[in-house]
Amino acid sequence: MKVIKSILALLVLPLLAGVSGLHALEHGFTPEEELRIREAFSKSLEELVEMEVTSVTGIEHEWIETPAAVHVITGEDIRRSGHRHLAEILRMAPGMNVGRIDSWHWAVTARTFNDVWVGKQLVLVDGREIYGQWFSGVFWEFEDLPIDLIDKIEIIRGPGATVWGINAMNGVINIKTKKAADIDGTTITSAFGTDGLGFGEFVRAGELDIGGNYSIWGRFNTVPASISLDGSDSHDSWNSGRLGIRTDFGREGRYYSLLADYFQGSYEAEPVSPNLTELDFTSPTFTKTTVLPAYTGNSAAETLNLQLMAGGLLDNGVKWDLNTFYFTRYHDHLDNYGIRLEEDTFAIDLRANYVEGAHNLMFGTSYRYQHLGSTTRVHSDLTFIGATKQSNFPEDQQLDTYQGFLQDTINLGNDLNLMLGTKFENNEYTGSEWLPGARLWWTGVPNRTLWASASKAVRMPSFYLNSGEFTLHYIQGELLNPAFAGLYLPYTLYGNEDLGPEVLKSYEIGWREQLRSDLVLDATAFIYDYEDLLLLPQGDPGAQDLDLSGPLPTLRRTFSNNDNAEAYGIECALSWQATEQWKIDASYSWTRFNPGGPNGAAIEGIDPEHKWQVRSTYELLENLDIHQGLYFVDEIPRYNIDSYLRLDLGMTWRPNATTELGFWGQNLLESTHEEYHSEYYKKAKTGVGRSFYITVRKKF
């Protein structure tokens, strides 16, 4: 079956390419187009502003000519999808792996290496990194932006390190919120559904008396627990709230935006209190039977972001943009390890752009200061085995990061363009890194872009990999050596300050074309070479891990940079306005991943090989739309997760110009299915269940 799928994949692109060859070169307009042009020229101003036309996905021409694997999800795409969380929305992008682990954990990445803490996927909101240095990844449960605040999400598959720097390895997700002037009045949305699902959000904007515009927003979420596959309550419901304000000023070609955003969330966790009678020490392999429960109490988090964005044009023609922010958060997310984590980040980023002749020069510099603090709590549940702490982190760590980049886009003539650039970054963990990249693209045929790229990206170790200390298991000592009878030996993962960065060398080619006025194709093929992967030694802990240097014997392991891997694949997407009322988006992606080092078993089979999706919106009546999303995700062998087909259906009805009612059903084909699993959380597997909900959206 897989061979057939691969052959089909090989055939897809040439077949699609042939479509463009079916159209002979013609000049002039069809009789129907002529009529439409005449109609437009006969309209008055008052009539023109009322005219609605059909556009292919609202695609900007700029996107057609972008020489990278970029997919854009607009605010309207989101409203039609029925997805109501940022991580869920990313399912719509071709080549993205999105797996819901439980109610408040997602694994999200482009192409490969998916995990709850991906480490190789940079995510930004309005230019601010939300990638967390603690464990290399995004805490998606903190990122529940109001849907009506999102302007668009640009998903760049492939490295973006030349501009965005370290950790922009598998891809960059760039979430852009609306400027205050682009928000129309006040919009309130509320939703309620099965199992207590519900949210409410508002977005309001207006003009300030002193000039400029303001917007305020809020969102409140309550999400039910996921379904444990053994039928038990998985205890992972959560609720959160967010409030924000933004002001935008523009004067004489300059703009200034000030933004403040506050978030608070609380997350239920398994109320398990272990004792010796609940633990099973009979396993000769000392492994997961002795694992302590992953959760021992509820978690909570707060974040605050204060941000200033500004830009303008200097007299010498240099365009500049400044982005600076202060971000602070704490969370007890890993309460099971007895840690409260705190972070303060201040960053300033200055970018400039200058066009001279055939050169379009982009350059910039940035500085980031991070303070990471932790409070390691005494873990009362561990006192029964003579230990008091299950984890240990430095109480205080301060990180300075300096960056600079230079990129030149050169028009070589004959519709050929070359982009060359490099970024330099100096960080506390791996020192100095150079991140070069090159892109070549050709736009010789209108609405067609052919491109190729080669680039290098790196990921630096997280705070946890550099300095952390986690005890995962307690093993009955006598099973290891009779001399240790009566002792419980901690099996502990230690950070390693000598770790170097992971390195990716990436090669991509792509073809994007508006084949007809109603049909757009986007196709990409890529090869990734990963080097120096950060992995743990594989196999069960045993005598080889014994560390007798401390007061108590310990089983000790550290991460190393000893592994390589390769990944390659194709991604293909079509957007088709089939009729004036019916729009269809479809995509297929195929990824093959080959680990190549001594610890490769840890990462084999962690991603689905095949994925496809078909989404459509049909305007049944002028005020009634039908929405459908069908997603196929292949099996994930590593976690014994079967392939699944997910069907979402929705209907939106506008009884009047200011009110919209939505009726949504998600995961309709199965009562529950499993999407992803994480080894960081040693809890029972959970599934994503069938759900129904209703939305009411009102504009004032």
Place this chain on the structure above:
Amino acid sequence: MSVFPSVFNRLYLCLLGAGLLAFGLFAQEIKPSFDEISRLQAAYLRNLGEYTRWPDSVQFDDRGVVIGVVGRDSKGVGRILDYGVQIVDIKIKGKVPKIVKFPDSKASGITECDILFVLSSERSRVESLLKSVEGKPILMVSEISGFASKGGMVELTQTGSSKVRVTLILNPTISEKTGINFSSRLLGLKKGVRVVKP
């Protein structure tokens, strides 16, 4: 576990890539697409010409309004305007307008136009283009997002995704500096117009 590095895998991808490039390069050129939004933009340009007053130094007694279309015009705004002039016989200020196409914003002759429509391909050069026409009585219009707040006079903005409306953002503060005034009919539109405050 697969053999690594796999020569076959590399060959497979190279073959696929070569096929992709070959088809992309040699597929016949398709008909320039007809774009519904461009149709509206062209109609707007005609109306904007009608409902704009130029300073006295600019007279249209013996010539038509010159509309320049700047940038890569793959959606065919210029072609639609040409069609309007040649077949539909549109007029601005009582005269047949003249349509001129410029491949980019560095092309010569740009400052000879009365209306300049700046296409999205000029996004990175828009600030320097605005600088180069500063003070000149040229009605600067663009589809580029943020054009009006960057110092442009009229931004044709899109609302909606699949069902799209094209509406106007006007910046009279900038236009008045050059002696260009929008008519009260344009400024007084009850829908589809937003005015940038000084």
